[in-house]
Amino acid sequence: MKKLMLITVLTMASNNAYASEKEYTMQVHGAVCASCAYGLEKKFKKIEGVEKFDIDLKSGQVFVCAKDSVNFTEDQLTKLFIESGYSYKGMEVKENCSDKLDDNK
Amino acid sequence: MIRKILFLACLLTSSPVNAHGPIFSPGPETLYKDGIETDVEYYSSKKGGEIENELALGLGYGITQDWTVSAELLYAAIKEDGTTNDGISNIALETKYRFWKRDALGKQDSISGFAKAILDTAKDISNPALSSGANDLVLGLAYGQESLIWQRWASARYRFNGESNVGIERGNQIFADAAIGWRAKVPDYYNNDILWMVELNSEYTKSSKQNSSKLTNTGGTEIFVSPGMIWTYRNIALKGGVQLPIYYNLNGTQSESDYRAKVALDLNF
Numbered sequence: 001m002k003k004l005m006l007i008t009v010l011t012m013a014s015n016n017a018y019a020s021e022k023e024y025t026m027q028v029h030g031a032v033c034a035s036c037a038y039g040l041e042k043k044f045k046k047i048e049g050v051e052k053f054d055i056d057l058k059s060g061q062v063f064v065c066a067k068d069s070v071n072f073t074e075d076q077l078t079k080l081f082i083e084s085g086y087s088y089k090g091m092e093v094k095e096n097c098s099d100k101l102d103d104n105k
Numbered sequence: 106m107i108r109k110i111l112f113l114a115c116l117l118t119s120s121p122v123n124a125h126g127p128i129f130s131p132g133p134e135t136l137y138k139d140g141i142e143t144d145v146e147y148y149s150s151k152k153g154g155e156i157e158n159e160l161a162l163g164l165g166y167g168i169t170q171d172w173t174v175s176a177e178l179l180y181a182a183i184k185e186d187g188t189t190n191d192g193i194s195n196i197a198l199e200t201k202y203r204f205w206k207r208d209a210l211g212k213q214d215s216i217s218g219f220a221k222a223i224l225d226t227a228k229d230i231s232n233p234a235l236s237s238g239a240n241d242l243v244l245g246l247a248y249g250q251e252s253l254i255w256q257r258w259a260s261a262r263y264r265f266n267g268e269s270n271v272g273i274e275r276g277n278q279i280f281a282d283a284a285i286g287w288r289a290k291v292p293d294y295y296n297n298d299i300l301w302m303v304e305l306n307s308e309y310t311k312s313s314k315q316n317s318s319k320l321t322n323t324g325g326t327e328i329f330v331s332p333g334m335i336w337t338y339r340n341i342a343l344k345g346g347v348q349l350p351i352y353y354n355l356n357g358t359q360s361e362s363d364y365r366a367k368v369a370l371d372l373n374f
Contacts, residue, residue: 030208032251033125033300034292035337038373039137042340057253058291060210083138085170087208 021051023097024072026062027089028081031055039084052101060089065097126249128333128346128367129306130260130282133217133249135203136167136373142175146369153360155233156184159194171203185233194235196226211291212252220244230270239267239275256286256300276311276324286335297338304331306348312356325355327362340373 031037034055040062041053049067056063066072072091081088126132136142144163150156158181165175176198182191201219221243227236245262260282266275286302305328312324333346348365355361 029210030206030213032211032213032253033337034294034296034298034339035125035342035373036134037294038340039140042140042374043137055294057211057294083170085135085137085206086213 020068021095021097022066022068022070023094023101024062024064024066024091025094026064026077026081026091028055028060028062028086029089030086031057031060031062033057036085040081040086043080043084052097054101063098063101065101125251125300125335125337125342126247127258127260127282127284127286127302127304128335128344128369129304129329129331129348129365130258130280130284131201131217131219131245131247131262132258132260133203133215133247135171135173135201135217136165138167138170140167141165141374142371143374144177144369144371146367148365148367150365151363153363154186155360158182171206173201175199175201181235183233183235188233190229190231190233190235192227192229192235194227194229195223195237197221197223212250214248214250216246216248218244218246225267225270228270237266237275238270241266245280253291254288256284256302258282258284258286272315273320274314276313278311279309281307284331292337294339297336300335300337302333302335302346304333304346304348305329306331322357322359325359326353327355328352329362329365333367342369342371344369344371 037055040055044050044053044064047070049070050064051067052065054063077091078088126134142165146161146163148159148161160180161177163175163177165173167173176196178196179194181194183189199219199221201217203215203217206213206215223241225236225238225240229235230238242265243262245260247260248258250257262280264278266277268274282304284302284304286300288298288300292298307326307328309326310324312319314320328351329348330351331346331348333344335342335344345368350362353361
């Protein structure tokens with residue numbers, strides 16, 4: 001019984017740890033080279049709680065892993081993308097960050 | 106001396122804020138809002154008995170995502186017919202405004218206008234001189250269509266050359282450029298990216314005057330083909346190229362350009 005309780009507690013703790021992150025996938029138009037996209041990375045990483053950043057230039061998708069406390073708004077993202085020199089085209093949010101945003105990004 | 110003054114007119118015509126644009130001609134790109142770019146550039150050229158080597162330091166700032174201002178400081182070493190001189194040369198200030206942009210998936214078209222003032226801060230009167238002894242102004246337009254594989258650029262500039270401190274009315278210049286760039290694969294953000302490019306650069310210089318008389322050995326047209334490449338990794342760019350003359354029609358008995366070469370390291374913050 002004690003073992004079962006311990007497993008339950010550990011599982012809940014583990015789930016909470018994952019649930020404390022969100023992955024935002026944003027669609028961008030106009031991003032054509034890695035060096036040009038650096039402005040996006042810089043602006044996202046200035047936001048407290050943003051941990052990882054990546055961009056797939058071919059699909060025009062920006063991936064951001066952020067703490068659960070971060071809540072991007074459409075207006076905020078539109079402004080951020082415009083100030084980086086690009087056009088924002090929408091976002092999706094999901095719980096937990098995927099492997100493609102590994103620790104060195 | 107006159108040849109040297111006119112030779113200096115070809116310098117400081119590119120922009121320090123050009124990390125992913127052409128090497129010898131301006132592109133339409135601007136920095137992101139509050140972005141900072143530093144640039145160290147080595148330039149070398151030979152024209153007959155005149156050899157010039159320069160080290161330029163550039164600093165740019167993005168006031169908005171469409172409006173960039175920049176400054177450039179030169180250290181020049183010149184050799185003319187066996188006589189040498191070196192030291193701090195002129196300072197250039199530039200403003201560039203991107204007034205049209207169209208974004209699509211993996212593609213961006215844009216047009217910018219720019220103005221560049223080349224100030225006679227060196228005030229060097231030795232022979233050969235490190236400056237032309239005049240303030241010059243460059244006005245121009247640049248268009249770019251950038252995609253994940255292919256890049257195309259075109260630009261036109263007009264350079265108003267001031268009267269030198271020895272009374273030479275230096276001929277104004279018109280520059281027209283076209284460039285094409287290609288990379289072998291779609292860039293990955295956390296990997297190196299290499300872009301190959303070739304430019305076609307044309308320069309037309311009006312004859313200069315002194316005491317209202319045309320100087321015979323001044324003015325004319327030169328056209329260059331300029332292969333080059335840009336290596337980038339996120340916010341670091343290393344670019345280099347060489348300008349090779351393919352056509353010249355120079356007035357009088359002027360020496361045509363033998364080559365011009367440039368290597369630059371850009372860093373964005």
